[in-house]
Amino acid sequence: MSTVALLQKWRDxxxxSADQFDTLIAIVRKERFSVFVELNVLLYVGVLSLAAGVGWTINTYFADLGDAAILIGLTALLMSSLYxxxxxxxxxxxxxxxxxxCLTLAAELAYIEARFEVLSDHWDxxxxxxxxxxxxxxxxxxNRLVLSLALSTLAAWFGVKISRFDLIxxxxxxxxxxxxxxxxxxxGLLLAHHGIKKHYLETYLHVGANVLxxxxxxxxxxxxxxxxxxPGLVVLAVVSIRAGLHFRRFVFVVYGTIYGYIGVSGEILRRLGTDTAALSYIVVSSTIVILAIVMLARRFGREE
Structure with a gap:
């Protein structure tokens, strides 16, 4: 019995499962299949592991290595990567x-400031x-990955700047x-309007919407x-849901639904007198929200 026939017998x-059969039969027939996600995950984990290893080495052996060796090593890694x-x-x-x-640059700047305090109180x-x-x-x-890093770094600067004014x-x-x-x-909207990297718009909106x-x-x-x-939350939730439906972006419908539900529920739960009423509200309302999201997801799937 051939391998293909054996796989068919196991499937029958x-x-x-049918999905396992499709995967195995593609391998047996030497058909091409995508490993894009797996490669991305491996590369991402590899880069983070290397960066973490560099950070651990600096933290553990900086006294033995000396400032010059560490800075030369980081600069060499940075320059070779950019080259x-x-x-x-x-x-x-x-x-x-x-x-x-980018991670190496961050590590080098952090090391310079930690060791030499060049900017002192203005390290932000x-x-x-x-x-x-x-x-x-x-x-x-x-590179959207670096764009996400840029946006998160900018968010960190906002947080640090607020702390500088003792406004915590x-x-x-x-x-x-x-x-x-x-x-x-x-x-993001302004850049997209001027035709500058329009495909970045969703990244900006994902980050901005979640923070808001x-x-x-x-x-x-x-x-x-x-x-x-x-009221601000309700308005933003309505805008997010309407925009998600209009532009066929289901995730923004989910954002508006989930965040809006949490905010409105917080106000409702404060007004309920008993724990039983609160529990009943949570069970019933969360079930309705989940069913609504599932139905919308199926609708989006059929239309796409």
């Missing part, structure tokens, strides 16, 4: 080597500088998050927070 008897990126055509390998270069400008460099690389090499409170952090979310979303939603939800569910957070 239920020993293997490879600039001298090769964009591709998967270049994407992750560029990501390694290192973070801002890193964000600008990452944005440049993201647009130069069309719930409202000040929410205000910073809302400002950041608006800047990121507005910046989290800031508004945290205010809506906090007992003593400003009352404006809940």
């Amino acid at each position: 008897s239920g020993a293997i 490879y990126c600039f001298s090769h055509k964009p591709g998967m390998v270049v994407d992750y080597i560029l990501y390694l270069a 400008y290192y973070v801002l500088l890193s964000a600008f460099v990452y944005f440049f690389f993201a647009y130069r090499f069309d 409170s719930s409202d000040s952090l929410r205000a910073a998050a809302i400002g950041y979310g608006l800047i990121v979303s507005g910046g 939603f989290m800031a508004l939800v945290s205010g809506a569910i906090e007992r003593n927070a400003n009352w404006m957070y809940l």
Whole structure:
């Protein structure tokens, strides 16, 4: 009995599923199949492991190695990574080597400031500088991974800057998050409007929307927070759902539904008198929300 016939027999008897059969038969027939996701995961884990190894080595042996050796090593790794990126055509390998270069730059700047305190109390400008460099690389090499790193670094700078003004409170952090979310979303829309990397728009909107939603939800569910957070959350949820339906982006429908549900539920639960009523509300309302999302997902799937 041939291997193909044996696999068919196993499938018919239920020993293997249809998906397993399709995968195995492709291997037996030497058909091509995609390992794109697996390669991306391996490269990403490899880059993070290398960066973590460099950080561990510096932290453990910096006294023995000396500042000069560490800085020369980091600079060599950074320059060689950038040389490879600039001298090769964009591709998967270049994407992750560029990501390694960005992480190396962050490590080198952090080491310089930790050891020599060049900017002292104004070290947050290192973070801002890193964000600008990452944005440049993201647009130069069309790299969404580095763009995400740039956006997260910019968010870190916002947080550090707020702490510089001794404004560490719930409202000040929410205000910073809302400002950041608006800047990121507005910046992405503006760049897309001018035809600059239009395919980056969703990345900007994903980051901006999640930050805005989290800031508004945290205010809506906090007992003593400003009352404006809940109306703002409802408006943003409606906009997100309508835009998601209009532009066929289901994830934004989910954002609006889930975040809106959490914020509104927080207000409703505060007004319910008993634990039984609260539990009943959670069970019934969450079931309705889940069913609604599933039905919408099926609708999107059929239409696509």
